[in-house]
Amino acid sequence: MQVVITGGAGFLGQRLARSLLKQGSLPDRSGQLQAISKITLVDVAAAAGFDDARIEQVTGDITEHALLERVITPQTAAVFHLAAIVSGQAEADFDLGMRINLDASRLLLERCRSCANVPRVIFTSSVAVFGGVLPAVVQDDTALNPQSSYGTQKAIAELLLNDYSRKGFVDGRVLRLPTISVRPGKPNQAASSFASGIIREPLNGQPAVCPVAPDVRLWLLSPRKVIASLIHGYTLPAEAFGKSRTVNLPGISVTVADMVAALERVAGKQVAARVEWVHDPAIDRIISSWPGAWDASRATALGFTGDAGFDDIVRAYMEDDLPAA
Amino acid sequence: MQVVITGGAGFLGQRLARSLLKQGSLPDRSGQLQAISKITLVDVAAAAGFDDARIEQVTGDITEHALLERVITPQTAAVFHLAAIVSGQAEADFDLGMRINLDASRLLLERCRSCANVPRVIFTSSVAVFGGVLPAVVQDDTALNPQSSYGTQKAIAELLLNDYSRKGFVDGRVLRLPTISVRPGKPNQAASSFASGIIREPLNGQPAVCPVAPDVRLWLLSPRKVIASLIHGYTLPAEAFGKSRTVNLPGISVTVADMVAALERVAGKQVAARVEWVHDPAIDRIISSWPGAWDASRATALGFTGDAGFDDIVRAYMEDDLPAA
Numbered sequence: 001m002q003v004v005i006t007g008g009a010g011f012l013g014q015r016l017a018r019s020l021l022k023q024g025s026l027p028d029r030s031g032q033l034q035a036i037s038k039i040t041l042v043d044v045a046a047a048a049g050f051d052d053a054r055i056e057q058v059t060g061d062i063t064e065h066a067l068l069e070r071v072i073t074p075q076t077a078a079v080f081h082l083a084a085i086v087s088g089q090a091e092a093d094f095d096l097g098m099r100i101n102l103d104a105s106r107l108l109l110e111r112c113r114s115c116a117n118v119p120r121v122i123f124t125s126s127v128a129v130f131g132g133v134l135p136a137v138v139q140d141d142t143a144l145n146p147q148s149s150y151g152t153q154k155a156i157a158e159l160l161l162n163d164y165s166r167k168g169f170v171d172g173r174v175l176r177l178p179t180i181s182v183r184p185g186k187p188n189q190a191a192s193s194f195a196s197g198i199i200r201e202p203l204n205g206q207p208a209v210c211p212v213a214p215d216v217r218l219w220l221l222s223p224r225k226v227i228a229s230l231i232h233g234y235t236l237p238a239e240a241f242g243k244s245r246t247v248n249l250p251g252i253s254v255t256v257a258d259m260v261a262a263l264e265r266v267a268g269k270q271v272a273a274r275v276e277w278v279h280d281p282a283i284d285r286i287i288s289s290w291p292g293a294w295d296a297s298r299a300t301a302l303g304f305t306g307d308a309g310f311d312d313i314v315r316a317y318m319e320d321d322l323p324a325a
Numbered sequence: 326m327q328v329v330i331t332g333g334a335g336f337l338g339q340r341l342a343r344s345l346l347k348q349g350s351l352p353d354r355s356g357q358l359q360a361i362s363k364i365t366l367v368d369v370a371a372a373a374g375f376d377d378a379r380i381e382q383v384t385g386d387i388t389e390h391a392l393l394e395r396v397i398t399p400q401t402a403a404v405f406h407l408a409a410i411v412s413g414q415a416e417a418d419f420d421l422g423m424r425i426n427l428d429a430s431r432l433l434l435e436r437c438r439s440c441a442n443v444p445r446v447i448f449t450s451s452v453a454v455f456g457g458v459l460p461a462v463v464q465d466d467t468a469l470n471p472q473s474s475y476g477t478q479k480a481i482a483e484l485l486l487n488d489y490s491r492k493g494f495v496d497g498r499v500l501r502l503p504t505i506s507v508r509p510g511k512p513n514q515a516a517s518s519f520a521s522g523i524i525r526e527p528l529n530g531q532p533a534v535c536p537v538a539p540d541v542r543l544w545l546l547s548p549r550k551v552i553a554s555l556i557h558g559y560t561l562p563a564e565a566f567g568k569s570r571t572v573n574l575p576g577i578s579v580t581v582a583d584m585v586a587a588l589e590r591v592a593g594k595q596v597a598a599r600v601e602w603v604h605d606p607a608i609d610r611i612i613s614s615w616p617g618a619w620d621a622s623r624a625t626a627l628g629f630t631g632d633a634g635f636d637d638i639v640r641a642y643m644e645d646d647l648p649a650a
Contacts, residue, residue: 094492132568133466141458143466144484145569152488156481159469163477167419243457244470 001026001034002075004119006062006108007083008041011183012124012226014050016080017041019227021052027235028077040071043083062104068111076119078234081108086190087128087150087286094149101153106160113169121161122233125176125246127219129155131289138294140248147289148191158246165238165245173233173241178221178251178306179290181259182317191286195220198256199263199314202274203322211280214257217292221251221306222313224320229304240302250306252313253293262310266318326351326359327400329444331387331433332408333366336508337449337551339375341405342366344552346377352560353402365396368408387429393436397444403559404446406433411515412453412475412611419474426478434485438494446486447558450501450571452544454480456614463619465573472614473516483571490563490570498558498566503546503576503631504615506584507642516611520545523581524588524639527599528647536605539582542617546576546631547638549645554629565627575631577638578618587635591643 003020005013017039020026025033039055041047046057060067062083072079083100090097105123112119128151129144144155161172183196194210195218201208221229229249241247254262264272296306307313328345332338342364345351350358364380366372371382385392387408397404408425415422430448437444453476454469469480486497508521519536520543526533546554554574566572579587589597621631632638 094494141468141470143468145466146484146488147491147568149488149492152484155484159471159477159480159484163471163474166472167474243472 001028001036001077002038002040002073003036003078003080004040004042004071004076005080005082006042008057009043009045009047010082011185012223013041013043013080013082014047015223015227016082016230017050017055019231021054023231026078026231031237042067042071063099063107065107065111068107072108072111072115072119074115074117076115079108079112079119079121080230080234081105081121081123084124085150086188087126087148088191088193088283089189090150090153091148091191091286092189097149097153101150102156105157109160109164109170113164118168118170120171120173120234122173122175122230123157123161124230125154125158125174126151127176127179127290128286129158129176130291134291136293138248138291140244140246140295140298142294148286162245171238172245173236174246175229175233176246176248177226178219178249180223180226181218181220181313182321183223184317184321191283192218194283195259198259198275199317202263202271203267203318207274207276209276209278210256210260211278211283212256212287213279213284214260214277215255216284216287217253217255218259218287219251219253219291219293220310220313221249222316224316225305225307232304236302247299247302247304248294248296249304250296250299251294252307252310254310259310262314266311266314326353326361326402327363327365327398328361328403328405329365329367329396329401330405330407331367333382334368334370334372335407336510337505337548338366338368338405338407339372340548340552341407341555342375342380344556346379348556351403356562367392367396388424388432390432390436393432397433397436397440399440399442401440401444404433404437404444405555405559406430406446406448409449410475411513412451412473413516413518413608414514415475415478416473416516416611417514422474422478426475427481430482431485434489434495438489443493443495445559446495446497447555448482448486448497448499449555450479450483450499451476452501452504452615453611454483454501455616459616461618463573463616465569465571465620465623467619473611487570496563497570498561499571500554500558501571501573502551503544503574505548505551506543506545506638507646508548509642509646516608517543519608520584523584523600524642527588527596528592528643532599532601534601534603535581535585536603536608537581537612538604538609539585539602540580541609541612542578542580543584543612544576544578544616544618545635545638546574547641549641550630550632557629561627572624572627572629573619573621574629575621575624576619577632577635579635584635587639591636591639
């Protein structure tokens with residue numbers, strides 16, 4: 001059982017790899033558990049801290065056909081395609097976003113198509129495929145109407161993955177991720193970076209800026225549940241998906257004010273006071289175009305689960321990621 | 326005022342060119358009427374029968390950058406992008422469909438982006454972007470859920486045109502065409518080819534095969550109204566479109582049985598009896614995934630108009646296209 005993770009040196013990629021190493025096996029096409037013999041992490045740089053013989057690290061440009069040919073082979077059973085240019089950066093550098101979020105996804109699908117045993121491809125999409133005038137709760141069949149280049153590129157890759165799956169070229173699964181909170185590490189160029197920063201930085205004794213109004217509503221999922229969903233998305237048989245390979249994952253719907261209130265309940269007034277409110281119209285425009293909640297009944301019926309509440313998400317971050325005091 | 330028509334030697338391209346030559350002018354960005362000095366027809370072959378100095382014919386492959394660079398210039402005010410691989414052919418030859426319906430559209434948008442004065446790009450999309458479980462009447466915001474490679478490629482081009490327009494790289498307008506009936510000429514590889522054939526062939530004294538059940542419902546527009554809609558789509562100011570450049574054009578909703586009944590009313594029992602019913606599951610699967618009606622209130626508010634009824638469409642074909650007896 002060989003697994004490929006693009007964006008494998010990123011936060012989700014590394015965490016997924018560690019979970020798979022720990023779990024040790026995955027079901028094959030016939031549902032039989034098979035030991036994982038190799039996990040290839042593909043990224044622009046190598047991840048540090050892996051000393052497991054099952055881990056292979058390949059660095060390079062995933063828009064290069066030769067690299068894809070090397071890492072995805074007829075022995076590959078699963079491709080977790082996580083590599084992406086994040087929303088803020090894809091808006092600032094249109095061509096880079098097109099190259100990585102669209103061209104690389106298509107090349108990857110083409111490489112999978114050329115393999116005798118087509119792998120399962122688990123692709124992470126985003127709330128950003130929605131936008132414009134939205135219902136209070138977005139449904140699985142709400143129209144794609146992205147208001148950013150990132151959302152456009154993700155929506156296009158969703159369509160490709162569905163058509164490639166319908167044609168039998170790959171066995172694809174598209175998981176639309178809620179905004180992930182709390183991401184560990186440093187802020188990134190995602191428009192939603194603050195949704196982790198306003199919890200993470202205060203817990204690490206640092207000030208944090210919130211660029212959107214307190215009543216802006218977000219749809220959130222914790223890193224723990226993202227990893228569990230990726231693995232569950234691989235495990236489901238193709239037939240379970242019916243006519244659409246795209247699933248809106250369950251999240252929790254909270255306002256930014258709710259998030260800071262939860263931080264105060266879990267970590268105290270002094271910590272929550274480290275959040276500063278400085279409005280940024282460019283970020284607010286992107287974030288406000290995303291849905292604050294969606295109907296996740298299809299995902300739930302398929303066995304995906306979300307978080308219990310934001311207080312739990314804050315505690316999970318403290319357990320998993322906060323450096324020991 | 327210079328105009329480019331891709332697929333310019335096709336039936337719609339030629340008819341559009343003749344209408345523009347007759348009309349003689351189009352409004353520029355500021356709304357001032359300008360004489361049309363050049364119409365470039367781009368296609369794989371030249372169209373016959375044009376002897377007007379304003380017509381330039383360029384033959385070649387529109388996925389070639391050099392060709393696009395030659396035909397689209399900073400002097401180009403309008404690009405009618407009609408070139409496409411039709412539904413049946415795109416399903417049979419996936420790679421050809423991707424190359425013409427997706428890659429060529431993207432290259433064309435990139436070429437327009439590189440021009441100092443970005444042209445208006447009028448792109449024809451299709452009912453085929455919809456599919457799966459549909460409401461009785463499809464709305465403007467019904468989810469894209471194509472069940473064919475053609476529909477997938479059109480949906481992707483729609484998304485690109487919207488994002489390129491939002492970024493100011495082009496001034497795009499996406500017109501979702503109902504199924505066109507009655508097309509003149511020969512059957513083609515579109516899954517919907519029969520929707521013209523069952524009227525055209527009997528009127529020309531030939532037998533015709535209907536591959537779908539009599540109760541299959543179609544959403545139809547006549548060639549006359551398509552041409553008027555393309556020109557109107559160019560004429561509207563960008564601001565009229567708001568947050569989406571995509572418009573569902575008005576059609577009429579009729580069953581295949583209704584169409585044959587109209588043929589009988591207009592041309593007689595003997596003519597209508599030339600339709601033979603031979604079910605083709607592959608065509609029925611594609612056609613039945615398309616909506617039989619959609620809400621056209623946005624298009625109507627924007628000034629687009631459809632046909633009065635199918636009897637009129639049959640008569641219009643007889644007037645415009647039927648060889649004199």
